[in-house]
Amino acid sequence: AQSADALDVAGLSVRYGRSITALREVSLTVRAGEVVTIMGLNGAGKSTLARAVTGLLPVQGGSIASGTIRSFGEDVTRRSPRAIVRHGVAQTLEGRRIFGAMTVAENLEMGGTTVRGAELRENRDQVYQLFPRLDERRDQAAGLLSGGEQQMLAVARALMSSPRLLVLDEPTLGLSPKLVTFVGDTIRAIQEAGTSVLLIEQNATMALSVADRGYVIEHGRIIHEDTAANLRADEGLQRLLLGLG
Numbered sequence: 001a002q003s004a005d006a007l008d009v010a011g012l013s014v015r016y017g018r019s020i021t022a023l024r025e026v027s028l029t030v031r032a033g034e035v036v037t038i039m040g041l042n043g044a045g046k047s048t049l050a051r052a053v054t055g056l057l058p059v060q061g062g063s064i065a066s067g068t069i070r071s072f073g074e075d076v077t078r079r080s081p082r083a084i085v086r087h088g089v090a091q092t093l094e095g096r097r098i099f100g101a102m103t104v105a106e107n108l109e110m111g112g113t114t115v116r117g118a119e120l121r122e123n124r125d126q127v128y129q130l131f132p133r134l135d136e137r138r139d140q141a142a143g144l145l146s147g148g149e150q151q152m153l154a155v156a157r158a159l160m161s162s163p164r165l166l167v168l169d170e171p172t173l174g175l176s177p178k179l180v181t182f183v184g185d186t187i188r189a190i191q192e193a194g195t196s197v198l199l200i201e202q203n204a205t206m207a208l209s210v211a212d213r214g215y216v217i218e219h220g221r222i223i224h225e226d227t228a229a230n231l232r233a234d235e236g237l238q239r240l241l242l243g244l245g
């Protein structure tokens, strides 16, 4: 039977070159409609997971050594980034990687190259509604936006492709507490609009406030998996994620 999970990763191992194994036998699931968070310290393998899912691994010199990645009933293992976007999986690039010399509107166009016509216009209206700050700054060079606004633009750009699954790689990195709250609200709104979310985060408090379930990754392995409510109550885990455990 074909699984209709938004994401179903099974036994995934990833290498960079010959000597570095960044993920070991990682298995995880994002059911359709869920927000699932992946937490872990620096170097645990979180970004590697995002790259494997979105096809960006080869660009970074990485490769899938074993395992499968399925999404909405199809095997997408080793597909190209563009094919994966077409399939309905979009991600915000690491850091904020927006095009600084282009306007906000042009950056959004770049995110919408796989959709056309009415759908493109609807997506544009939807993201400007979600991010009024970007609406106000449509014609401004993206490089002149504040850090928080650039982060919003990265999320908005990913939403332009009508994703069924959105992969967010540390969307709160470097943001003020107020903006972290805004990102959390935005993730809830995205989920309510019907998009599943894989949320990669170091900020466990924020991640567990919006997620349905979570996984903890350490040295390339999943060491813990539970509902967000149970993970929130786990003090040992909180210490681990703060680097104290």
Ligand code: ATP
Binding pocket: 016, 020, 021, 022, 040, 041, 042, 043, 044, 045, 046, 047, 048, 049, 060, 061, 062
């Ligand atoms: P961070 O939050 O610091 O980005 P992370 O949990 O996302 O950490 P990864 O960036 O996935 O972790 O890194 C996992 C391991 O793979 C680390 O040991 C890292 O040094 C290594 N690694 C990551 N990218 C590359 C690369 N392009 N080439 C070689 N090794 C890499």
